[in-house]
Amino acid sequence: MSGLEIILLCLVFQAAASDLAWRRVPNVLVLTGMLLALALHWRLGGAGALLAQGLAGASIGLLLFLPLYALGGMAGGDVKLLAMAGSFVGPWQALQVALLSAMAGGVLALVCLQLARWRGGKADGMPYAVAIAAGTIASVALAHR
Structure with missing residues (x-):
């Protein structure tokens, strides 16, 4: 596994943990990760x-999820997180x-709906950074098979 991939996996794990704990993906995490990826590609x-x-x-990462944000179906931090992941892996792997991530997000949505049903309430959104982390991990794993 390359250094870029290790750094990327650490960053998406942190983003997923933050989204689970506080329902936020910190801008500083995403911006720092993206700048680091760009600097490493340059170097x-x-x-x-x-x-x-x-x-x-x-760009690919940003453009793929931006329409979902514009329609209100996704938070801005999730869009920026995919853009950051794309800056590490390149356009095709993005x-x-x-x-x-969309496939993992579907599974995560079902889990969140079931949890809300067990609690007797309604679903209050889902930590989509977890799905992006799962998609990133799967993509990196597939690149090494």
């Missing part, structure tokens, strides 16, 4: 890697992370 591969991997991946 490891120069301007070409920065543009082709870092910025392209961040698509994979988004797809796997």
Whole structure:
């Protein structure tokens, strides 16, 4: 596993833990992670890697979930978290992370609805950073099979 992947996994674990505990993904975590990813791409591969991997991946991650935010179906921190993950993995793997996160999000939604039903109340949202972390972990694991 590369250093970029290890750092990414640490960051998405932290984001998921924060979302579970406080229902927030801290901007400082996402911004620091994205700047770190871009700096590492620059250092490891120069301007070409920065543009082709870092910025392209961040753009794909941002653009994929931005419509969901605009429609009120997702929080801004989740959109920024996927953009940060994309800045680490590049555009093609960012698509994979988004797809796997959506699949994990479906499972998470069912779990949240069942928990709300057991409590006799209504669901009050879900910590989608957990789904993004699961999608990221799955994508990194698939890259190494």
